[in-house]
Structures are given as C-alpha cells and as structure tokens.
Amino acid sequence: MSIFARRVATFGTTVFTEINALAQQYNALNLGQGKPDFDTPPDIVAHLAQAAQDGQYNQYAPGSGTASLRQAIVDHSARFYGLDIDPVKGVVVTSGATEGIFAAILGLVDPGDEVIVIEPFYDSYVPNILMANAVPVCVPLHPPTWTLDPAELQAAFTSKTRALILNTPQNPSGRVFTMQELSMIAELCIEHDVTVIADEVYEHLLFDSAQHIPIATLPDMFARTVTVSSAGKLFSATGWKIGWVSGHPDLVDGVGRAHQFITFAVHHPSQEAIAYALNLPGTYYQSFQSMYATKRQLMLDALAAGGLKCLAPQGTYFVMADYTDVFDGTPLEFTRYLVKEIGVACIPPETFYSQEHASIGYGYARFAFCKSDALLAQVKERMATFRP
Ligand SMILES: Cc1ncc(COP(=O)(O)O)c(C=O)c1O
Incomplete structure (x- = not known):
C-alpha cells in the first residue's frame, strides 16, 4: 500500500523545482517562476x-x-x-x-x-x-x-x-x-x-x-x-x-x-x-502598467534575437514562445538546452496541460518577464547567441 493518500499520490515534484535547480547550477538568468526580482514599493x-x-x-x-x-x-x-x-x-x-x-x-x-x-x-x-x-x-x-x-x-x-x-x-x-x-x-x-x-x-x-x-x-x-x-x-x-x-x-x-x-x-x-x-x-496603476510595457518590449526583443516567435502578450507578465524554427526537440529538451548552453531558464508547458492535450503545447516554452530591465537586456544578449 502506498504511504501517500490516494488524493496526492499522482502529484509529483513540479518542473519548477528542477528548472530552478538547473538555473542555479548553470548560473542562468531565471525567467522560470513568475516572481519579481525587484522589490515591493x-x-x-x-x-x-x-x-x-x-x-x-x-x-x-x-x-x-x-x-x-x-x-x-x-x-x-x-x-x-x-x-x-x-x-x-x-x-x-x-x-x-x-x-x-x-x-x-x-x-x-x-x-x-x-x-x-x-x-x-x-x-x-x-x-x-x-x-x-x-x-x-x-x-x-x-x-x-x-x-x-x-x-x-x-x-x-x-x-x-x-x-x-x-x-x-x-x-x-x-x-x-x-x-x-x-x-x-x-x-x-x-x-x-x-x-x-x-x-x-x-x-x-x-x-x-x-x-x-x-x-x-x-x-x-x-x-x-x-x-x-x-x-x-x-x-x-x-x-x-x-x-x-x-x-x-x-x-x-x-x-x-x-x-x-x-x-x-x-x-x-x-x-x-x-x-x-x-x-x-490612479497614477500608481498607470505607472505599474508602463513599467511592465517596457519589460514586455525587452522580452519581445530578446525572443526575436533568439529567433523565437510569439503572440505578444495582451496581459500578464508571461509569454509563450514558439521555438520550433530554432530547435528540434520536446519543450523539456529545449528548456534544458537553453539553461545549459545559453544561460536562460524558462518553463516547459507540460505542467500547464492535462495529459490528453499536452501535445498542443509542444514547441512552446513559457518565459516570465517580471524581472529587472537590466536582467532582461542581458537575456537579449544571451538569446542572440542562440540564432542558428
Ligand atoms: C493565474 C494565477 N492564479 C493564481 C496565482 C497565485 O496567486 P497568489 O500568489 O496570490 O497565491 C498565480 C501566481 O502565479 C497565477 O499565475
């Protein structure tokens, strides 16, 4: 008999844990978890x-x-x-x-x-x-x-x-x-x-x-x-x-x-x-939006520099980027490659799908741009080295 209750028996360790550990090991710029790297006002x-x-x-x-x-x-x-x-x-x-x-x-x-x-x-x-x-x-x-x-x-x-x-x-x-x-x-x-x-x-x-x-x-x-x-x-x-x-x-x-x-x-x-x-x-809410408009642009520039395609996000601080023009492999393989060889961490989308529909996210990876402008500019420099 499993030591776990049935209700949690299928819950594994999230992919965030693996990517965070890899990002640390390879000193990658971490655009995995949606966690700002700047402080509360x-x-x-x-x-x-x-x-x-x-x-x-x-x-x-x-x-x-x-x-x-x-x-x-x-x-x-x-x-x-x-x-x-x-x-x-x-x-x-x-x-x-x-x-x-x-x-x-x-x-x-x-x-x-x-x-x-x-x-x-x-x-x-x-x-x-x-x-x-x-x-x-x-x-x-x-x-x-x-x-x-x-x-x-x-x-x-x-x-x-x-x-x-x-x-x-x-x-x-x-x-x-x-x-x-x-x-x-x-x-x-x-x-x-x-x-x-x-x-x-x-x-x-x-x-x-x-x-x-x-x-x-x-x-x-x-x-x-x-x-x-x-x-x-x-x-x-x-x-x-x-x-x-x-x-x-x-x-x-x-x-x-x-x-x-x-x-x-x-x-x-x-x-x-x-x-x-x-x-x-209202000025707080406006400046919050303009701060993120700058970050989104830096993110889009970085993805374009690496040859990745995406629908520009209409909201949130996430973007799903299509890597299929520049990499042949599963999202997890792409993510591991990007961390180890380019020094940028993102999240493979399997965790956002049921097994039934996981193939729909094939070819995509999620990047979080709730990061300092300086870090996002560095991401662009690294992504530029990715272009085949
Ligand atoms: C869509 C969505 N809902 C809920 C949450 C969780 O919010 P909280 O940190 O307030 O628990 C998040 C956090 O990333 C989210 O992206």
Whole structure:
C-alpha cells in the first residue's frame, strides 16, 4: 500500500523545482517562476513595518479579513469596474489567490461534480479539483492565437458540470479574453447553471488597448461568479500571500465556510499595508502598467534575437514562445538546452496541460518577464547567441 493518500499520490515534484535547480547550477538568468526580482514599493513596505510595530496587528486577524482591507477591496471593485460588493458578506481575504481558488472549489463544488478548466492552466487548479474529489474537464486554447473553439467548449458542459475556472488575463498564454469570448462563456454557464470561479490576479497587467472585463460584470453573471484576486502581482509582493475572493454573498458564504478551516485568518500586518496600497491613486496603476510595457518590449526583443516567435502578450507578465524554427526537440529538451548552453531558464508547458492535450503545447516554452530591465537586456544578449 502506498504511504501517500490516494488524493496526492499522482502529484509529483513540479518542473519548477528542477528548472530552478538547473538555473542555479548553470548560473542562468531565471525567467522560470513568475516572481519579481525587484522589490515591493517602499511606501507599501513602510505601512507593513508600521503595522507590525503598532502593537494592534500582531495577533489573529478576523477570519474573513480586516475591515479596512475588505473595504479597500470593494472600493477598488467599484472604482475600476462599477461593481457593488458587500464589504461584510461579499469578501473573504485568503492566503494568496492560491488559497482563494482552493477554498472556492471546496466551498462550491461537490464530490463527483465536473469542473471545466481552460488549458494551458495555472498549475494548482487540477490538483485542487482532484483534492475536492471532483472531476476536471479540460478545454484547450489553440495556439498561435490562444483562442477557444466554441464547439469544444460547448461539448465540455454536461449535466454534472458545477463550475468553470476562468483565468483572464491568462497565465501562461498572455491572452486577455474579449467581450465576445466572455459572453459566449457566460451564456453557456447560465444555460447549464454553472458557477464561475474567475481568477483575475493579473487584472491590472494589461498592454496596448487590452481591457480587462470581469465576467461578474456581464448580465446575470454577478449571482453566479466568485472573483479571485491577489496583491502579489499588483504590488510586487508575492511573498506576502494576500489574496481575496469577492462576489455575491451567497457564494462567498460557501468560500468562507471552507476558508475558516483551511487557514482561518491570514497575515494581519500585511492586510493593513495592502488596504493602503489598493487605495493608491490612479497614477500608481498607470505607472505599474508602463513599467511592465517596457519589460514586455525587452522580452519581445530578446525572443526575436533568439529567433523565437510569439503572440505578444495582451496581459500578464508571461509569454509563450514558439521555438520550433530554432530547435528540434520536446519543450523539456529545449528548456534544458537553453539553461545549459545559453544561460536562460524558462518553463516547459507540460505542467500547464492535462495529459490528453499536452501535445498542443509542444514547441512552446513559457518565459516570465517580471524581472529587472537590466536582467532582461542581458537575456537579449544571451538569446542572440542562440540564432542558428
Ligand atoms: C493565474 C494565477 N492564479 C493564481 C496565482 C497565485 O496567486 P497568489 O500568489 O496570490 O497565491 C498565480 C501566481 O502565479 C497565477 O499565475
């Protein structure tokens, strides 16, 4: 008999662990994990330090989050999207979006229910669904445009479908779903009485004319959507693990019931600092976007220097690059080659796919550009040596 419980027996060590170790061994520039290599803005850090020194915030926070952070979250949703969310019953603060997604699945999906996930996906979705004894049903985005086939999506809905996880802006493809795509998804969810778990952690990471449309703002969708977001990306504070789930009180109630027995409450001083940060004026949000516009350009230049093709990301700090013009082999072989011979680390996409659809990601690798401009310029120099 296996020493592990069946629910975790199929979970191996993630490819991130292997790539990080290889990157270290070969002193590679690491564009693997989506983790900024620059610091949180100093005024936000100062608020955290002040909260920790204040003496009021070092014990358990309220289970659903501090009143000031919950108010800041609903004010942010009203300011950017015109959403009217109840700060008491419509928000739960979680340990990052990762816990928010898990609590949403545990709180809103029954064993045996089917949950639709769009691939390539953030790697916690499927293990979360399996740990809830539910069944993942995967629908792929098709490269090079990373779009859904409406017939494939429609065919994924059955009488057992309970929820659909929607991530926009989308990691790893960099897609931002359009109103037309969202309307198609919404119509199917309404027709089949399905709840949407909307993962919007990159909601402010947008390029060019891309516009983030929360699916909760579409007609008749607020009552069937929980929206998950996070301070990690927006304030370059991934280590603080402050996330939240918001939406209709009836759905958020289910999420809160699970959350209270996962973490109960999350880091208290960070919540004070993130309440301050979410209330920052529009200039913060604009400068955040222009900082990333520069980084995206540096990334695109580096990929072009190496002869890799891609759809320029419309959002997020990730890009899926097609290496097939310059390398013949599997994504894992490409990634290992790039680390060892060129000194640049990226992630092979197997981890973002079900086995059934893994071949769709063949020929691609994911690069994260949440890195200093100087490092991205160095990546370009190294990638230029790759051209055959
Ligand atoms: C799509 C997506 N959802 C959720 C998360 C997790 O966010 P957090 O760090 O707040 O748990 C990430 C982090 O990379 C992500 O890319």
